[in-house]
Amino acid sequence: MQDPVDRILDQWRTEMPGIDPTPMGIIGRLSRAASAVESRLAETFKRHGLDASSFDVLATLRRSGSPFRVTPVALARDAMISTAAVAQRLNKLEKRGLILRDENPDDGRSTFVTLTPAGKALVEQALPDHLATERALLGNLSTEDQTLLAHLLGNIFTTASELSSARP
Amino acid sequence: MQDPVDRILDQWRTEMPGIDPTPMGIIGRLSRAASAVESRLAETFKRHGLDASSFDVLATLRRSGSPFRVTPVALARDAMISTAAVAQRLNKLEKRGLILRDENPDDGRSTFVTLTPAGKALVEQALPDHLATERALLGNLSTEDQTLLAHLLGNIFTTASELSSARP
DNA sequence: TATTGTTATACTCTATAACTATA
C-alpha cells in the first residue's frame, strides 16, 4: 500500500541512490499529521469564536485554578513565544473582555493577567468540544497505541530540544 | 517522571474532574514535537541559504527526475497550498536563479517550472545535511520504533483528513 | 544591572479576489 509519503521516498531512491531517504518518511508524516490536526482543531476553535493562540492563553489561565491569574512571563514560557507576542495576544483578548490586566501590588514591574467571567465561560464552553475533536482524531488508535505514540513523540521532542541547546 | 505535558494534564484533572484530558497528552506532544523538529530543520536550511518552503519546491523538482520540470498546479497539490502561494514562492526562487519558468508549447495556459543548474546544485548540497539532521532527530529510536511511529502518524493523518472531508 | 512588560515596526507566509489567457 503506497501513500503519498511512500511515493516521495521511492522517487528519492530512484533519483539519489546514494542517500537513504528513510528518515524523511517519519519526519514527513510528523509534519503532515501535525498540520492536518491543527486544521481540525482550528475548525473547532472557530465555532467558538477562538483560534489556537487565544484558546492557548485562556486554557492556561483556566487550568491554573482559582483565581485564574498568571503573569505574562509565565504565559510566554508556557507557549514558547516572546513576551512581546504575549502582549499582543493579551491586547486582543482584553479588547474582547475575556481577560483583564491588574497590577501586582508586590512588584511594580509585574502584571497579573486574570480570566474574566466571560473568558472563563468561553473556555469552559469550548473545552468539551475541543476534547471531542481530539478524541475523534485519535479514534482509530487503541489505548496502548496512544500511550506508545505519546512516548515516541516525547522522545523526539527531547532529542530536538537537546540538539538545539547543544549548539552554543 | 513528569514532563511539562503531564503537568498540564494534572492541572486539568484537578480543575475539571468531569472531563478526561488524556487526548491532550497525545495531541499536545504531537504539536510540540512537530514544532521543535521544524525549528531544527530550519537551522539546517538556513545554513544553505534556504527555508522550508523553498527547499520544499526545489526538492519536489529534484526528485521528479530529469528534466526536473513540474507545473505550478502540481507543486500546489504537493505542498497543499494555493496556486497563488506557489506563484509567490516561485517568484523568490526565480529571482535567485534557482528555477525558471517556460511555456508549455502544448497548452498555452500552462507553465513549466524547471530547476536551473544552480538550483539543482543547491538542493543537492543541502540534501545530505538535511537528512543528517532528520537522522539525528530520530537518533534515539530503534528501527522498529520508527516504523511504528510512521504507522501511527499515518493513521492520525488519515483520520484528520477524513474528518475534514466528512463535513460538506 | 537585570527583569517585567509594552509599543512600534518590519517581516514572512498565506489566502481571497480579480484578472488574463487558453482549452
Add this chain to the structure above:
DNA sequence: TATAGTTATAGAGTATAACAATA
C-alpha cells in the same frame, strides 16, 4: 464554462528593538 497562472491586497502571526518602570 472550466482550468492554469499571475498580481494585488489584506490578514494573521511572529520577533527584534527601543523604551519605561521597577527591583
